[in-house]
Amino acid sequence: MTRVLDFVFSFFGxxxxxxxxIILYIIGLFDTGSPIFIQERVGKNKKPFNLIKFRTMSLETESVASHLASTSSITKFGSFLRRTKLDELPQLLNVLxxxxxxxxxxxxxxxxxxxIEERDKLGVYSVVPGITGLSQINEIDMSTxxxxxxKDAEMIANYNLKNYFWYIFATVGGKGQGDRVKKQ
Incomplete structure (x- = not known):
């Protein structure tokens, strides 16, 4: 059922x-010259896939988890994108x-x-990864x-349609801040 909802919501989104x-893409061209960021990520059953986002960091930034990157790597426009969560918008293509x-x-x-080791122990890779979830609205990021x-395993164990909509509405309503970055 949620795959159908994902398809419909991502298509219309x-x-x-x-x-x-398109506007964000054009502004991104002026910001970094390369507004789209594609990175290989771990998917369901640990199968790799290419995650698509709007670029929020300078091109020279090393490919590491956000919490390991320096705040100085984030551009001014990138900061706006992260704060508003608009950097996640291209991931609707991943959902589709x-x-x-x-x-x-x-x-x-x-x-x-x-x-990966912690998630393996708890069977987290048995489901398709998402844009948001219980960890995100509780501001738990990959630094812990x-x-x-x-928290991911708890979400999976208690997953239902009501929670699906709750996580989406909570995220759209501004709950959660995404992965933190290292202060310089």
Whole structure:
């Protein structure tokens, strides 16, 4: 059922938000010269997929988890995108394609070994990763791997249609801040 909802919501989300996406893309061209960021992430059953986002960091930034990157790497426009969560907008394409869901554990990088180990123990990779979920609305990020994996497993164990909509509405309503970055 949620796959159908994901497809419908992402399709119409892309359709209605396309003008916003085009404007953000154009501004991003002036900000970094390369507004789209594509990165290999861990998907369901640990299958790799390419996550699509609007770029929020300078091109020179090393490919590491957000909590390991320096705040000085984030551009002014990137800061706005993160604050408003608009950097996640292109992930609707990942949802439409089926690589992601609107709701699920955030997909991590393959170099986040500790998080992979913790999530493996709890069966978190048995589901499609998502744009938002219980960890995100509770502001638990990838800097605390065990806590994140436990909260992800809790979400999976209690997953239902009511919670699916709750996580989406809570996120759209401004709950949660995404992954933190290192202060300089």
């Amino acid at each position: 892309i359709l209605f938000l396309l003008p916003v996406g 394609k089926g690589d992601m869901s609107l709701v699920g554990p955030r997909p991590n990088l393959f170099n986040q070994k500790e998080l 791997p065990q806590k994140l994996a436990e």
